[in-house]
Structures are given as C-alpha cells and as structure tokens.
Amino acid sequence: MIDIDFESLKGVANQLRIHSITATTAAGSGHPTSCCSAADLVATLFFGQMRYDAKNPHHYNNDRFILSKGHAAPLLYAAWAENGFIPVSELAKLRQFGNDLEGHPTPRLAFADVATGSLGQGLGVGVGMALAARLDNLDYNTYVLMGDGEIAEGAVWEAASLAGINKLNNLIAIVDANRLGQSEATAFGHDIGVYAKRFEAFGWRTEVIDGHDIEEIAEVLSGVGLDNKPLVLIAKTYKGAGVSFLQDKDGWHGKPLNQEEAAKAIAELQPGAKSGIGLPIPAPSQLPAPNNAAPAGYPAISYNLGDKIATREAYGTALVRLGEADQRIVAVDGDTKNSTYAEKFFQKFPNRSTECFIAEQNLVAVAIGFGTRGKVPFASTFATFFTRAADQIRVAGISQSNLKLVGSHVGVSIGEDGPSQMALEDLAMMRAIVGSTVL
Numbered sequence: 001m002i003d004i005d006f007e008s009l010k011g012v013a014n015q016l017r018i019h020s021i022t023a024t025t026a027a028g029s030g031h032p033t034s035c036c037s038a039a040d041l042v043a044t045l046f047f048g049q050m051r052y053d054a055k056n057p058h059h060y061n062n063d064r065f066i067l068s069k070g071h072a073a074p075l076l077y078a079a080w081a082e083n084g085f086i087p088v089s090e091l092a093k094l095r096q097f098g099n100d101l102e103g104h105p106t107p108r109l110a111f112a113d114v115a116t117g118s119l120g121q122g123l124g125v126g127v128g129m130a131l132a133a134r135l136d137n138l139d140y141n142t143y144v145l146m147g148d149g150e151i152a153e154g155a156v157w158e159a160a161s162l163a164g165i166n167k168l169n170n171l172i173a174i175v176d177a178n179r180l181g182q183s184e185a186t187a188f189g190h191d192i193g194v195y196a197k198r199f200e201a202f203g204w205r206t207e208v209i210d211g212h213d214i215e216e217i218a219e220v221l222s223g224v225g226l227d228n229k230p231l232v233l234i235a236k237t238y239k240g241a242g243v244s245f246l247q248d249k250d251g252w253h254g255k256p257l258n259q260e261e262a263a264k265a266i267a268e269l270q271p272g273a274k275s276g277i278g279l280p281i282p283a284p285s286q287l288p289a290p291n292n293a294a295p296a297g298y299p300a301i302s303y304n305l306g307d308k309i310a311t312r313e314a315y316g317t318a319l320v321r322l323g324e325a326d327q328r329i330v331a332v333d334g335d336t337k338n339s340t341y342a343e344k345f346f347q348k349f350p351n352r353s354t355e356c357f358i359a360e361q362n363l364v365a366v367a368i369g370f371g372t373r374g375k376v377p378f379a380s381t382f383a384t385f386f387t388r389a390a391d392q393i394r395v396a397g398i399s400q401s402n403l404k405l406v407g408s409h410v411g412v413s414i415g416e417d418g419p420s421q422m423a424l425e426d427l428a429m430m431r432a433i434v435g436s437t438v439l
C-alpha cells in the first residue's frame, strides 16, 4: 500500500457511491445499496492497495479483481472511471441496450476477466488465477469481493477448501457483510464471527474488520502475502452505507432511487466526495512476462489400423503430446485422473497439474481462472459429473472462456455401474452453451 491520506480515500468512496446512485437512477434499475456497502473497500483496493496499470487492465502482472457479487457492477465501473480508464460520462449509459456497461460485468470490458452475477462463482475462478500466478512466477495478487448472502453457495466453500489446501497466500477474499440479502436478512446477519470460523476451518487467515473504516481496511491489507495462507477480510458493513435513509434498511435491494431520492442522497454524500483522478496507483512489478504464445503446430499421433484403444487412454496420451508442444496447457481433474488418464499429464507435468478433488463446480471454475491468464485448461472427470457445474459452464460461455472439458465414460458405456454414472443428459446441456463445440 502506498501512502495515500485516508481522507482522500474516504472522499473517493463517496464519489463511487454518487456514481453508483446516479447511474442506476438514470438506468431505472440496478443495485445502488449493494454498491454503497462495498464502496470503502473498493476505494481502498483501487487507490493505493492494488498494484496495476490502470491504462492497461490486461497487463500480465496486474493485481486481479473479481467482483463476485456482480450486481454491484456500477461500483466497479465507477472505480474504473475514477482511475481514468473509462470516461466518467460513460457511466450514464449503464444498462443501455448495446452498451458494454451491462447490469452485470462481462469480459467485453477489458477489466472484467470473467462474467459474474450468478453468485458464488468468483472465488473458484480466483483460485485458478492465483495458481496461474504461481506457475508463471508472477507476484500479482487476486482479490475477490463477495456478498455475505452469496457465501451461502456451496461452490464458495469448494473454492475455499482448495485455496487452503494449496496455501494460496496470493488470494484475498473480501466478504462485504452488510447483513442483508435480497428478500430478507442473511442467515447470520451481523454475527460475522460465524464466517471467520468457517474460513479458518478451511485453512484461511481471517481478519474481522469494520468495512467502513478505511484505516483499518488499509492496515489489514498491508499484511497481504505475509503468511502462507489465503487471507479473508470479513468486513462488517451496512447496505446503503453513507445515505441516512438507505443505510441498514431492509427493502432496498435491487431498487434504484427516483430522481428526488437520488438528489437527496447525493446532497448527503457530495460534501465529503473527492475524485480519484490523479491519485497515485502503485505499478505492477516488472517481472518477465510468461510465454503464452501458441506453438507453430502440434504433433500428430498415429495408431495402427485395427488397434483398439480406449478413448480415455487416447486422451491421456494426446494430452501429454499436446503438453510437450504447448506450455500453455494445464490440466485439472476431480479425483478421477486414473480413470480419465489425465494422470499421464499429471505425472509428466506436475507443476501444470492441479488436483481439485471431488468438487466439480470448483474444478470448472479453477479451469476458467487458468484460462483468463492465457493458459489452455483441460478439465476432466466422468462426463456425467460435469452436469453439476452446469451454471459455471453456462457462465463460461458468457465469459467466452478458453475451456476444454473432457468427460470420460460417455453414454451407457459404463453400463455395469448403473445409471448414476452414465453421461446422457450432459450432451443436451453442453450443446446449449453459447460458443461451444461438442465433439
């Protein structure tokens, strides 16, 4: 964290709130109160903590930021306007047909690595990114902002587990614990020690903080990477924070303010607001860029006419051959690698292989994370078990992810094991994915 006076950061946070309210009021829809609760966290991250080139969001060693609670998109857009990447005037086009500033972020925006908004998916993608940073010997950190309602999703805990197992101290989760969900209070409200215990159980270092105290946020963030564990900030916040008639009030989720209400809110926020334009942003360190270039060609594998080779075994052999030619290739598997034959790759290239254990939603999310970092991920398990990750796969389509899913034991081929192991429905599912090719 570089030296930025906390008063400035408080001002920027209010400016982000103003943008979020103004844009959603203009759009006539959106989630302004979900933006307001996280504004102090986002201001501190984007203006002093994260090391990145704001002119080049794709810089290979920029710190990554995943807005897992994608409905707070206006806050993300406001941050990238206040750091100078998009003109502030663009924010007024939020949610307009044909504009890339959609209601939830997608990678059509240079600063969004993945589509978010289907809650619970960001942390798994962050695990993939953090693993990719290690593989490439880069020192960027991956920050994932989640809602407290969101972390009821099981996929979050699949990801938390793998992050703990791999001691990903370059991964930072932030829980914006504003007590409220969409239709009512979250199960644990502001009893946020519950979340700390859960993350601790998964091998994380936990910090329970006041998510509106910029000084405290900055202080705990200055400890990023000092441990051999992933770090989670459980930030106690208030939904609608900063606006007296919204703050901590139920019934305001996903509701824009009308013109009059917006004017009243802005009148409260404006005196303490400050633009972020011109504030110094720490640069990414200059480490060698990874070689993510595609090879000129791939080796052919020939079999003799009449040879009988199981398709899964041929997959394992082919993946190794591809991996020899193309160092972008990484493999992930869900404790089936001796059946899918991904183990051939795991044995040959252990540093490019990740065992994700029996957690298929996370298996797919981790692969997506690798894909965002220029890798070519191959994820394998029994074909039928990919249906568990239907939503991650669907969102990968929206993200235009480079993702190879390899399912073994297709159709009724595993007949003796019974129908629970047979891949039948998955073909229909895969064929519905935008941009997909099914072989």
Ligand SMILES: Cc1ncc(C[n+]2csc(CCOP(=O)(O)OP(=O)(O)O)c2C)c(N)n1
Pocket: 031, 034, 037, 069, 071, 117, 118, 119, 120, 146, 147, 148, 149, 150, 151, 176, 178, 180, 181, 182, 186, 239, 253
């Ligand atoms: C998987 C999924 N289920 C439901 C929704 C609908 N939804 C959008 S926001 C929201 C509440 C989120 O609450 P929280 O995570 O606490 O975020 P907050 O807006 O309070 O910051 C819900 C249920 C969704 N987007 N994704």
